Amino acid sequence: MKIGIVGGGIVGVTTGVVLREAGHEVTIFSRDPHTKTTSWAAAAISCPVSVEDSPRVNRWFAQTNAVLENLQGETRAGISRIEWRKFSVYKDCPTLSWMDHMQGARLLGPEECAAPYHSGVFAPHFQMVVDLYYPYMLARFKDAGGVYEIKNVEGLEALSGPYDVLVNATGVYARDFVGDESVSPASGQVVIVKNNGVTHHSTAFETKNYIYPRGETCLLGGSFDPGVWDMKPDPALSRSILDWAADYEPRLRNAEVLDVRVGLRPLRPEVRLEQEILTDGTVVIHNYGHGGSGYTLSWGCAFDILQMLQSA
Ligand SMILES: Cc1cc2nc3c(=O)[nH]c(=O)nc-3n(C[C@H](O)[C@H](O)[C@H](O)COP(=O)(O)OP(=O)(O)OC[C@H]3O[C@@H](n4cnc5c(N)ncnc54)[C@H](O)[C@@H]3O)c2cc1C
8 A cells, every 4th residue: 555654753654654664655744853863862762651551552552562572772872771670768668560462570678669769660571772772773764665755744634645544653643633632742842962871770669760771871860741732852850850860870970961851742531543534535543642742652553554554
């Protein structure tokens, strides 16, 4: 089939890879270069966050993890298993819904938590280093014969003629693109610093902060501001992110700042993964609204789309 994908974030690109490698003719249209998307700002840990709690999310998470497991040997892709810990200052932290679906995930004992923390969760999550993984996925798509074009698409009708199927992967911009008011942004800012020997991936229940080392660099988070569309970095927020990180891990004090990124998580009560037939008969498959889990769910959602096309 001839397929047009609107959206070149990680959701659109992963869908493009899966459909192209299955033999379809695929063009991706992205209004923005990849370094200006929300996907570029992500921490990219494979873990369901700020997304519906449902059996299908757990399935998509497992499907993505199965692909990442196989891709670990591909050094260009920047994927590794990490020892992820989320701490709480309280005696009993909450359990997280995905823990039952992930081998090796468990509660931490108090002896594994340093003051001021008393409880926590451990999980052997996958981390994708965005600076490697996202370009790897784009290159994989193009190398397979996929076409990637920087182009603003005015609406689905503007593309419908030459394509058998359109995929809408516009993330938070689906609000305007298809008038879906149930999707809204939660902006998030991260600071990337030079890594001074930190190897532990740590975050906490009672704050939005995290420290995710990635070899030579360390990604420091974060923030979660619902309703905010502004993608301009906030220097005061960067300062507080850096201060939290240095208090938690003194080796990060005065770490050299390499980059500051802001993205808009596409929040939606449920991920929209469904087919719609436009009045002119064009088949559209919507694939957006992944909240804080676009990387986590990307492969699973793309496999569902492939299955929809095969059974059409
Ligand atoms: C700080 C932060 C940390 C995060 N951490 C994680 C994490 O650890 N794990 C995880 O899984 N997720 C994480 N996320 C969430 C993840 O980044 C998003 O869920 C994901 O990037 C959404 O991808 P997307 O492709 O749907 O959207 P986007 O990356 O926003 O891409 C949308 C695409 O649509 C294009 N577009 C929009 N309108 C048009 C148009 N009219 N014509 C043409 N193109 C158009 C844009 O140009 C862009 O290419 C994080 C997000 C943030 C901000």
